[in-house]
Amino acid sequence: MPGFSIPTVDLSPFFNEGLEDDKKKAIEIIAKACSDYGFFQVVNHGLPLSLMTRALELSKTFFEYPIEEKLKSSPGSGAPLPAGYNRQPEHSADKNEYLLVFPPGSSFNVYPNNPPQFREVLEDIFSHFTKTGLLMESILNECLGLRSNFLKEYNNDRSLDFMVPLRYFPATDTENNGITEHEDGNCFTFVFQDETEGLEVRKDGEWIPVTPTEGTIVVNVSDVIKVLSNNKFKSATHKVVRQAGRSRHSYAFFYNLAGDKWVEPLSQFTKEIGEPPKYRGFLYKEYQQLRMRNKTHPPSNPLDVIHITHYAIPHLGKEENS
Numbered sequence: 001m002p003g004f005s006i007p008t009v010d011l012s013p014f015f016n017e018g019l020e021d022d023k024k025k026a027i028e029i030i031a032k033a034c035s036d037y038g039f040f041q042v043v044n045h046g047l048p049l050s051l052m053t054r055a056l057e058l059s060k061t062f063f064e065y066p067i068e069e070k071l072k073s074s075p076g077s078g079a080p081l082p083a084g085y086n087r088q089p090e091h092s093a094d095k096n097e098y099l100l101v102f103p104p105g106s107s108f109n110v111y112p113n114n115p116p117q118f119r120e121v122l123e124d125i126f127s128h129f130t131k132t133g134l135l136m137e138s139i140l141n142e143c144l145g146l147r148s149n150f151l152k153e154y155n156n157d158r159s160l161d162f163m164v165p166l167r168y169f170p171a172t173d174t175e176n177n178g179i180t181e182h183e184d185g186n187c188f189t190f191v192f193q194d195e196t197e198g199l200e201v202r203k204d205g206e207w208i209p210v211t212p213t214e215g216t217i218v219v220n221v222s223d224v225i226k227v228l229s230n231n232k233f234k235s236a237t238h239k240v241v242r243q244a245g246r247s248r249h250s251y252a253f254f255y256n257l258a259g260d261k262w263v264e265p266l267s268q269f270t271k272e273i274g275e276p277p278k279y280r281g282f283l284y285k286e287y288q289q290l291r292m293r294n295k296t297h298p299p300s301n302p303l304d305v306i307h308i309t310h311y312a313i314p315h316l317g318k319e320e321n322s
Ligand SMILES: O=C(O)CCC(=O)C(=O)O
Pocket: 166, 179, 184, 191, 193, 199, 238, 239, 240, 250, 251, 252
């Protein structure tokens, strides 16, 4: 789409002392990207390239194993999301398989035994994602002009963050849907991808491809931040399109929120500036459960799929929550 491209921001000023002007510039670009797109990319983000490359190599090896081997790490019960190896059911429009992991040490995790180094690399990359997540949270806190550490104190439980290495199957002659268009329900998401194109983000009704660049992480603002900011920041609609003749591999890391947290537009974006709230408050757990239900019991009418608009307050018939 001419004129549109997802901005890329260098995070190195945040890892070095004294580069206040560079930090300020980066924060301005991120704030603008969050209100224009809800999507941007980052480089010098703290994840070593060698670790990202290794993680992709190992997940490719894992997903190439026969299904019996992969099913050895199929999910146990009891976790809020099914940790372990999962393949989308045959009837699903989404054509991918994935391995869901919670933080290292979580009792929900079911790690594969093979390839042998996979678990260690998954734990290592998870810890790096968490550190970069904490940094990103503080950057978004500043972009929103919130009191220092507000988001960190509000979202102070990292135990339900989760990560998924994914494999999308090659497209067939008749269909190429990898993940149906959606918004993420969490706070924000990090994605890195192999060289196979597929991720697309919607901006003003157009689909913009997020072209893979080695070492780059895509950052996607999600529904919780959108609601807290009363729509100042977007939670962009995105999807994955499959390519013919090749699988696509990616890693997605979901910086989450504890289920008992109350989510509602903050007074800074409502009362204090004379704006009505665009959402009623809700318990995050309830929203997560409704989203899970979309997957386990897909409604026959796509219009009945629950999105964040479920909590939207209509104002004088003006729909501002698209
Ligand atoms: O694999 C990707 O590039 C994106 C994955 C995604 O959007 C998701 O899992 O929510």
